[in-house]
Amino acid sequence: xxxxxxxxxxxxxxxxxxxxxxxxxxxxxxxxxxxxxxxxxxxxxxxxxxxxxxxxxxxxxxxxxxxxxxxxxxxxxxxxxxxxxxxxxxxxxxxxxxxxxxxxxxxxxxxxxxxxxxxxxxxxxxxxxxxxxxxxxxxxxxxxxxxxxxxxxxxxxxxxxxxxxxxxxxxxxxxxxxxxxxxxxxxxxxxxxxxxxxxxxxxxxxxxxxxxxxxxxxxxxxxxxxxxxxxxxxxxxxxxxxxxxxxxxxxxxxxxxxxxxxxxxxxxxxxxxxxxxxxxxxxxxxxxxxxxxxxxxxxxxxxxxxxxxxxxxxxxxxxxxxxxxxxxxxxxxxxxxxxxxxxxxxxxxxxxxxxxxxxxxxxxxxxxxxxxxxxxxxxxxxxxxxxxxxxxxxxxxxxxxxxxxxxxxxxxxxxxxxxxxxxxxxxxxxxxxxxxxxxxxxxxxxxxxxxxxxxxxxxxxxxxxxxxxxxxxxxxxxxxxxxxxxxxxxxxxxxxxxxxxxxxxxxxxxxxxxxxxxxxxxxxxxxxxxxxxxxxxxxxxxxxxxxxxxxxxxxxxxxxxxxxxxxxxxxxxxxxxxxxxxxxxxxxxxxxxxxxxxxxxxxxxxxxxxxxxxxxxxxxxxxxxx
Amino acid sequence: xxxxxxxxxxxxxxxxxxxxxxxxxxxxxxxxxxxxxxxxxxxxxxxxxxxxxxxxxx
Numbered sequence: 001x002x003x004x005x006x007x008x009x010x011x012x013x014x015x016x017x018x019x020x021x022x023x024x025x026x027x028x029x030x031x032x033x034x035x036x037x038x039x040x041x042x043x044x045x046x047x048x049x050x051x052x053x054x055x056x057x058x059x060x061x062x063x064x065x066x067x068x069x070x071x072x073x074x075x076x077x078x079x080x081x082x083x084x085x086x087x088x089x090x091x092x093x094x095x096x097x098x099x100x101x102x103x104x105x106x107x108x109x110x111x112x113x114x115x116x117x118x119x120x121x122x123x124x125x126x127x128x129x130x131x132x133x134x135x136x137x138x139x140x141x142x143x144x145x146x147x148x149x150x151x152x153x154x155x156x157x158x159x160x161x162x163x164x165x166x167x168x169x170x171x172x173x174x175x176x177x178x179x180x181x182x183x184x185x186x187x188x189x190x191x192x193x194x195x196x197x198x199x200x201x202x203x204x205x206x207x208x209x210x211x212x213x214x215x216x217x218x219x220x221x222x223x224x225x226x227x228x229x230x231x232x233x234x235x236x237x238x239x240x241x242x243x244x245x246x247x248x249x250x251x252x253x254x255x256x257x258x259x260x261x262x263x264x265x266x267x268x269x270x271x272x273x274x275x276x277x278x279x280x281x282x283x284x285x286x287x288x289x290x291x292x293x294x295x296x297x298x299x300x301x302x303x304x305x306x307x308x309x310x311x312x313x314x315x316x317x318x319x320x321x322x323x324x325x326x327x328x329x330x331x332x333x334x335x336x337x338x339x340x341x342x343x344x345x346x347x348x349x350x351x352x353x354x355x356x357x358x359x360x361x362x363x364x365x366x367x368x369x370x371x372x373x374x375x376x377x378x379x380x381x382x383x384x385x386x387x388x389x390x391x392x393x394x395x396x397x398x399x400x401x402x403x404x405x406x407x408x409x410x411x412x413x414x415x416x417x418x419x420x421x422x423x424x425x426x427x428x429x430x431x432x433x434x435x436x437x438x439x440x441x442x443x444x445x446x447x448x449x450x451x452x453x454x455x456x457x458x459x460x461x462x463x464x465x466x467x468x469x470x471x472x473x474x475x476x477x478x479x480x481x482x483x484x485x486x487x488x489x490x491x492x493x494x495x496x497x498x499x500x501x502x503x504x505x506x507x508x509x510x511x512x513x514x515x516x517x518x519x520x521x522x523x524x525x526x527x528x529x530x531x532x533x534x535x536x537x538x539x540x541x542x543x544x545x546x547x548x549x550x551x552x553x554x555x556x557x558x559x560x561x562x563x564x565x566x567x568x569x570x571x572x573x574x575x576x577x578x579x580x581x582x583x584x585x586x587x588x589x590x591x592x593x594x595x596x597x598x599x600x601x602x603x604x605x606x607x608x609x610x611x612x613x614x615x616x617x618x619x620x621x622x623x624x625x626x
Numbered sequence: 627x628x629x630x631x632x633x634x635x636x637x638x639x640x641x642x643x644x645x646x647x648x649x650x651x652x653x654x655x656x657x658x659x660x661x662x663x664x665x666x667x668x669x670x671x672x673x674x675x676x677x678x679x680x681x682x683x684x
Contacts, residue, residue, distance in 0.1 A: 268643030273650060459661065462654035469651045 005046065005054035007088050008167060009079060011112055012096035013105050014062030015309075015431055017124040019043070021096055021154040022059040023440075025164075041344065042079060042087065049168045050161075058087060061347070064104070066111050071347040080115045089117075092171045094163070096122045099129035099136055099151070100432065102196035109145065110188050113178070118171040121149045122163055127156075128432055132209060134200045141199035146175035155437055211306075211432040218310050219430075228314055229396075231307070235298045237392035239291050246290035254283040269472065276533050277468030278461065284529035284547050285456050285522050288372040289449060295371065296448045299337070300441035306433045308333065313430065322407035323414030325349070328358040332406070335365035336399075339584045343591050351420040357413045359592055360601055361406035363579050366399050368448075369521040373575050374398055376525050380548050381568045402576045455520070463519050464526050471531060485509075490531065504574065504610070505567035505617040507556075518580050566620035570613040577609035 010018045022028065026045030043059040060079055061072035075084070082089030095112050097105035113119055123138055130136070142149040148166045152159030166172070178191075217223050258275045265271040302308050312333070316326035327349045335342030342362045349355040366374070378394050467490070476487035485491045493515070494508025501511035513527035529547045532554060554562035563571075579585070579602050589598035 265643070269647040270643035270650075273647045458657065462657045465650055465654040466658075469647075 005056045006091040006169075006171075007056045007058060008092045008094055009090035010057065010059045010094050010096055011076060011080065011108070012062055013064055013098070013108055013429070015429055016062060016096040016098050016105060017154045018059055018062060018096045021094075021122060021124065021152070022057060024154050024157050024160055026057055041347075042075065042084075047164075050164050051168055053169065055167065058090070063108070065108060070350040075347075080112065080117065092118045092120065092167060094120050094122050094167065096124050096154075099123045099126045099200065100132055100134060101429070102141075102200045103193055104429070106145075106192040106196050107189060110178075110192055113145065113147070113175050116174045116177065118174050119147045120163070120166045120172065121145065121147055122154075122159075123149055123151045124154050126151045126159075127153050128434070129200065132432070134202060137199050137201070141195065144195040144198060148172055155440075209432075211430075214433060215310065215430065218307070219313055224310070224314050228311060231302070232399075233392055233396055235295070235302075236395040237388050238298065239294050240391045240395075241388040243290040243294055247287055250283070250287045250289065254279055254287070257283075272472065273465065273468050276530055277464045280533055281464030281467065281526035281530045282456050282461050284525045285372055285460055286453065288375050288525075289452060291375055292368060292371055292452055293445055293449045295368070296337075296445045297441065300444055301436050304434065304436040304441055306431045309430050318407065322410045324354055324358060324407075324410055325351075328354065328410075331358050331362060332365050332403075335362040335367060338367050338369070339363045339365070339581065340587050343584065343587050346591065353417045353420055354414070356592055356597065357410050357417065359588055360413060360597075361410045363581065363584055363601070363605065364402045364406040364409075364577065366402050366576060367521075367581075369581070370575055372522045372525045373517075374572065376528070376548065377568050377572050377575075380552060380563060381565060381572070398572060398576060401573075405577070455522070459520060460523055460526060463516060463523050464530065467516060467527055467530055485531070503618065504613040505564075505570045505621075507562060510571070514574070514580075518582070521575070521580055524575075566617050566625055569620065570617035573616050574609050574613040577605060577612055579605035579609075 010022055012018050022043060022045060025047040027047075028045050041061065045057045045059075047055050047057055049055055058079065060076040063070075063073040063076050066073060066077040066080070078084040079087045080090065080093065093112055093115070095109045097109060109119075109121060121141070123136065123141070126136060136151065138149040138151050150159055150163045150166050152163055154160075218227050257279050261271060261274045261279070265274070302311075312326060312329045315329050319326055319328055328346070330348065331342045331345035333342075334345045339362050342365065343359050346355045346358045346362070349358060374395065378391055378398065381394060382390055470493075471485055471488050471490040473488060476484050478484055478487075486495075490509075490512055494512050497511035497515065498508035501508070501514070506514070509531040510528070513524050513531055516527040517524035525547070528551065532547070532550050551563050552561065556562050585598045585602050588601060589595045592598065
């Protein structure tokens with residue numbers, strides 16, 4: 001029988017490189033970032049010791065102390081003390097510390113030593129420490145702490161063999177328990193500072209290094225914000241500009257595929273399903289793949305270089321005005337990719353009330369599923385002919401609208417929930433700037449792209465096929481596509497929905513497309529491509545593959561364009577605010593511990609989206625802009 | 627059934643396509659049901675599965 005593998009826990013401060021080490025040891029590709037708080041749950045993996053013994057590795061959430069004020073600190077403390085029923089007590093703890101910031105990181109190591117478990121210290125980021133002119137003495141540090149110390153550089157895999165040697169059986173004996181005199185925390189702090197001073201000697205004269213000089217600009221109260229807006233603008237501008245060429249290739253491939261199917265198959269249902277449902281519907285979503293890849297590439301670059309931590313620093317003041325602490329920044333930032341990890345990341349927030357408020361507003365940070373919808377609508381607003389710069393500005397505004405509304409609502413809600421029993425303290429570490437970890441970024445971007453394609457090729461494909469059936473059956477023997485659609489199931493549903501969405505400027509088909517996007521927001525684009533292609537099939541040669549042109553050509557019964565500026569802005573506003581993601585509601589219910597909170601959030605956001613769209617559309621019409 | 631003969635007869639060809647289209651519709655429904663089942667199983671196994679995989683980083 002195979003022996004039960006020993007459990008090795010990775011502990012350390014946020015941004016010490018625990019997850020990077022976890023990935024290097026276990027050969028996984030979990031998310032890492034050059035800022036703290038990326039891990040908020042326990043991750044598990046396996047690796048082999050030098051003697052071929054299986055080791056179970058658990059990556060604990062990063063924390064500055066183990067007092068247990070916030071859920072992530074409690075989790076780490078429970079695992080280390082063996083009180084977590086889901087995890088066995090670790091047989092060995094590997095404390096990961098940032099060699100360039102030993103003073104702070106040793107405080108947690110000293111707390112971990114008090115659990116009486118075998119400990120190995122992994123002295124990470126030695127390259128960075130050396131670049132800062134620090135002279136490290138791992139042997140001295142080992143003598144001071146009474147446990148083995150191994151210098152490593154986890155992102156390059158340096159020192160891993162030596163670390164695994166230190167992780168082999170028999171594990172080092174647990175260090176002797178220290179008896180602190182006077183105040184425990186104060187004595188521990190003094191000991192940590194003295195040990196750090198012995199193990200990492202600083203150059204006598206501290207001259208400002210590259211990171212300090214760059215921070216003088218990027219963290220400046222005025223220049224910092226100018227740089228922040230410029231970086232965000234450049235990010236969105238490049239998404240529109242660089243992606244145009246590969247998007248053209250995808251559209252070209254789509255058109256060739258339609259031509260091929262039409263060439264091979266005679267007229268009939270299968271041909272319609274393949275051209276309109278499969279190629280038209282799924283293709284309309286897949287065409288945005290280059291832009292999504294670019295967005296994640298740039299976000300990866302900002303995270304990896306260390307700029308995201310600076311953005312958090314800048315935002316701390318804004319968060320304060322919204323009644324939130326800087327700890328809410330990372331969950332909100334994560335929500336731009338997907339609200340689910342964002343809601344999970346609120347576990348780092350100590351105050352229960354602040355956590356609830358952050359969970360409540362997190363879905364208003366525009367997630368990547370909204371991206372295809374914005375990418376379709378923003379150029380329509382500008383007539384499709386404007387340059388990348390104008391589109392980038394509107395894009396920036398779309399993201400800003402969601403974010404600012406979230407802050408305003410957070411402030412109101414925070415005031416209503418009353419003061420806290422636990423005050424939330426935000427300790428932000430500004431990591432040194434680093435060169436990007438290209439291999440990790442590219443792998444992450446490819447994973448994101450693959451997951452997007454997989455979703456388009458499975459879930460969205462299935463929805464598109466069902467939507468095609470619903471917009472085709474029951475069949476009507478007529479040559480007029482509008483009549484055929486009107487007779488179908490979708491046509492009937494559209495007639496029911498139309499009175500509800502008409503005040504927002506939408507017709508029944510758009511209402512139906514919105515309804516389908518409750519399955520996944522991206523589905524909206526494919527649904528629009530399908531539902532409006534039926535109408536336009538008479539001149540499909542001219543408009544095929546150009547969904548925007550098709551939508552722009554649509555008119556209302558009174559001859560006005562169906563998608564005039566007022567209707568497009570109204571649609572954008574609806575998508576910024578509507579909570580059309582049931583998995584997010586499920587996670588909110590679990591994390592807040594209340595279905596009522598999740599249901600309240602859903603109803604509030606849907607009503608808010610509806611009313612905001614209504615005001616925008618009717619206001620624009622009143623001013624003669626529609 | 628000879629495909630060439632079918633191609634010459636638009637009516638039959640159309641019928642054949644209707645059947646094929648409905649097979650794809652049924653397969654789509656089956657795929658969605660299987661996806662929901664897998665998600666449920668994953669949630670039971672490791673307590674996650676809320677996003678069906680791929681959306682979040684877990």
